[in-house]
Amino acid sequence: MLVILLGPPGVGKGAVARKLKDAYAFEIISSGELLRREIRENTEIGRQVEPLVSAGALVPDDLIINMVKERLLTRGNIILEGFPRNVRQADALEQILEDNGLQLDLALIFNAPEDVLKTRLQQRRICTGCNAVYHMINCPPIRENICNHCGSPLTKRLDDDEVLFRTRLERYLSSSSPLIDHYRDLGILKDINADLPLLDVYYQVLGSNVKFTQESF
Numbered sequence: 001m002l003v004i005l006l007g008p009p010g011v012g013k014g015a016v017a018r019k020l021k022d023a024y025a026f027e028i029i030s031s032g033e034l035l036r037r038e039i040r041e042n043t044e045i046g047r048q049v050e051p052l053v054s055a056g057a058l059v060p061d062d063l064i065i066n067m068v069k070e071r072l073l074t075r076g077n078i079i080l081e082g083f084p085r086n087v088r089q090a091d092a093l094e095q096i097l098e099d100n101g102l103q104l105d106l107a108l109i110f111n112a113p114e115d116v117l118k119t120r121l122q123q124r125r126i127c128t129g130c131n132a133v134y135h136m137i138n139c140p141p142i143r144e145n146i147c148n149h150c151g152s153p154l155t156k157r158l159d160d161d162e163v164l165f166r167t168r169l170e171r172y173l174s175s176s177s178p179l180i181d182h183y184r185d186l187g188i189l190k191d192i193n194a195d196l197p198l199l200d201v202y203y204q205v206l207g208s209n210v211k212f213t214q215e216s217f
């Protein structure tokens with residue numbers, strides 16, 4: 001099963017993806033996480049994309065398409081989070097799937113009001129060791145600023161600041177919102193109200209496609 005998660009920054013796509021991964025053994029392909037790993041490891045790609053990611057700008061389409069393509073061909077249950085981000089990436093994705101006899105099952109669009117998104121990003125911390133994600137109010141670490149899983153310090157993401165939030169939101173509205181109509185036209189789009197506690201959002205997601213109620217897919 002191949003699922004795309006769409007929605008503005010801070011809407012909670014990553015948190016739902018991690019719950020689906022735990023429950024159904026999905027592999028998560030998060031384009032933002034792939035890029036942050038390159039930056040952390042100070043690779044050539046990391047050095048190239050760091051100024052763009054830090055500025056809340058999109059990285060070049062071909063670069064991210066190639067990174068995602070390599071991982072898509074593993075088959076199995078896959079969640080795509082943060083990709084595609086614009087029509088060109090969506091077209092490239094469809095071509096890759098067609099060339100490899102794969103198909104898209106579901107696209108979920110997560111919606112929440114702007115003030116909710118802003119607060120979630122202000123409260124988000126990530127682990128510098130294992131990338132676990134925390135919300136300082138809803139899901140804080142047991143020890144202050146220390147990851148429950150690996151004991152590494154927590155940090156804010158480079159791009160989780162208030163000024164950049166506006167840039168990222170505007171970029172989302174201009175580049176990504178045409179995708180909503182595209183997937184609605186294909187008949188695979190489901191709307192998710194993400195202005196609710198995580199578990200309620202997760203149950204909506206499970207109710208969005210009959211395959212989630214089957215034992216294996």
Ligand code: AMP
Binds near residue numbers: 009052057058061
């Ligand atoms: P995210 O973790 O999805 O919020 O992505 C973090 C940052 O990585 C974005 O602000 C972009 O700079 C970059 N990025 C992530 N996914 C893409 C993509 N599909 N296309 C271009 N840039 C991306």
